[in-house]
Amino acid sequence: MYYNKVQFIGYDIYTGPSNPGTVNAAYTGQLSDIDDMNTRIGLMKQAISTASSNSAVDNNSGVLKIFMAPEFYFRGRHGGYDIAMMTGIQGDMSAPSLIDELATAVSDSRYGDWLFVFGTAILQSFDPKTNTYETYNVAIVQKGGYSSTDDQLANRVVIMKENKSSIDYLQWPASGLSDFNTAHLPALGDASYSKEINTPGGGGGGGFNGGSIFHIDNITFGLEICLDHAERRLVRAFPQKGQLYVQIQLIPSGGMSIVSSAVAASPNGLVFSVDGLGASGGGGYGHHTVLNRVNFSLPRDLSDLDDIAVYNTAPVHVSNPDLSKAFYVPSGQDPTLRFFSPEPMTAQVAAK
Template sequence: MSLQSENSPLLGLTFLGQQQRTLPRKDQKRTNDGSTNDQTKNMMWTVLISSAALLALFSLQGNMQREYNSPHPPSDGTASFEKDANLAEELLSRFEKRHTHQTPLYSKVQTLSFQIYTGGAPAFIDGVPNDECINLNSYGQAEDAVDLQCYLGLDDSAEDVQRRLNIMRNAVDKAYDVSDRNDDTLKIFLAPEFFFRGKNGAFEFINEEQEDENGECSDICHILKGLEDIVADKRFENWLFLFGTVIGSEVLPKADDFGYQFYNFAPLYKGFDPATSKRIGKNFIVPKRYVSNIDFLTPLRHLTNRSIAMELLDEHDPSLAGTLMNPHLVGHKRYDNEMWAKYKDELSSLGYNMIEYGWFFLDGIAFSVEICLDHLVHRALMTYMADVVTGSKTRIPSSANDSVNWVGIPRHQAQISLVSSAGMDVVVASLALANGGHIFLQDGTDGDMEPLTTYGTDECQPNEYEFFGGSQCVKRSAVISATDVTFEYEHNMNFTDVNIYPDGKWKDVIDGIFSKEFYEPRLTVYDPVDITLVEHDD
């Protein structure tokens, strides 16, 4: 099956199938009177194939019975076809358990968190207009904020994407240089939310009717292809990458105006050696569900008080209309994730699997993954609990050995949890961790804050732990005794900060893409920790 560019708003790709064969008409008859007619022949083939399938099924059942020592009871009057269905369901369940209960490929995990400011740039610095924002015409305010900000980015969106990819590659290369080299240690590269967003607040999905001016695929297509190129490297066979998030928008034509759909998703990849492995089961999309009040700036054209910016720009400049509207301000509380469901088959065909519910397995290890506000509203935990009370029917991707299967959410919860955010901390009430499991969070606005743990300082939650810092790693353990049931928390402080640009030229590298007014990009490199072992319920 061949690929052609720019007919899909997702990746800029569409599928062109092989030319269709002309099928014989149903009313055409065979000329050989002695031959079997098509209908009878098809029926015979169906019977033969069904018989072979049943024989194979019973043979497999016999092997499984011997392996698991769980023979079926003698005949109890149940219809044979119902027994066959129950048997097939049982065998599928056992296959699923084999896939999720395999020995984990790794015994330790090391997280290398990418600290870089991904929020808006300040419009004023000590009352003076910030040079970073001048001539961009992308000013706005976050909800409930008083300070004016601007989105940063380049007029040439293709160049903007390439610059961001280069910065990400710099961080990944530095992470490799300082990482643990043991093959039994899973390395996790974790970047913050909003890393890919562009000067108008989002990169636009290209509709198939629109002409693509950037070549074979759109900006978002270039982002994903660029990230795929980074991870396809022998160095990264034992790495998992969560590359922050991509903000996308899609213009929807209306009869008299234009509306938008909004997307915020995290590209997640398992590294591999292209010479010895396939890309199957290595690429994932993690959609964010909930829109935060700080996800977007409210553009000047929608502010009731514009006097704060009158000295900065000409209100009649037509480019002001390019800044994306703030969906949260008009009651748009969720991202338009229906698009992901619509293009789910296309994603699979392109080698991507969707992590719809915030849960997945990788090489026998159970993960949860959330983006910023989704963590605060307990998305992974709520999915877990809802799945339990509805019969554990939810299916999540499980990747191992160049393959993907769809399995149940683990009853023991996550051995490792990941959060990519911009303005979020680890929330105790949101944790869905196995006993001894770890959560790793990387934020895009608090990178200059030293890690800190408090207890009982919040009047609304006097008996809760709170964690702060741009990079956070917290371990949760359960304690059950005759007199108490509680959880204990350990904020991991065993890390080293590493400069990505030791020559001091970091401002030149991020100029025009990320604000230089906050903190220098760096890595927070944690010492390897044990991946907690879990017991399975069967």
């Protein structure tokens, strides 16, 4: 599919702990991780349905719609889900497969021109030898409109966060994962463009090798989860001769803003950030969404990022009792959908 324009939709929702910044800070969610995941999937479906029905959406087939939620959307009351819940727990038909449920949620043909970044999921496995939990922070990206599982897989990637932040896990939670008993997935090592390539449905791990660069519909995307952006993961994977620059840089985060020196998108490229921890303008706890266009020529002038204003907003989850089951809502920070006007698609540029 060829797209000449792209429209960004941010799912602004606070995904941090309850009572943030206090000794009573706690992970939010339901006692049962299965119930919790199902509730969050239901809320995600509602947000997507509300977004797709909004008059601000350009339904022209030449416009790619990108819908993104923030980091930590799927984590639950215990700080993370058992890693088996990513693909389903064998023998437990009541346990959802997160990736399958999300792919099914956007399988309708009306989502054929949509790309979804479902925030991130925190997954964990326990190592009894070290008495620690190995944790994985992953972003699930799915192109919509595919009903067969093979086509869904061929249009999906899973990106793993490399860098654990000091605020990713609570230090003294009443229950669940703590910063002191978690071992984060180790980094890939020396950064390179080739190592970061994540091939949907095959090649580099069937879209599950964790790399941050992927190609869907002839568009080169780069995705960094929160601290990976500040650590310049994509910039360090700079393309070599013949390799394609990132056209669209995506940053789902929980406590991060766009860092000019970490922008890896090509000249005239687009950088999209959805954060689930900090309120807009640095005004305490909440959420914010930012879209920038890169306005420089190589070599880069890092000051040239043009802010693109939000075109329309819409409330979501109004009067839905499931919201409080899964998420804490800071005062004045109700979940909101933020729509940007369609932007011209950035041209492909290969390194020379």
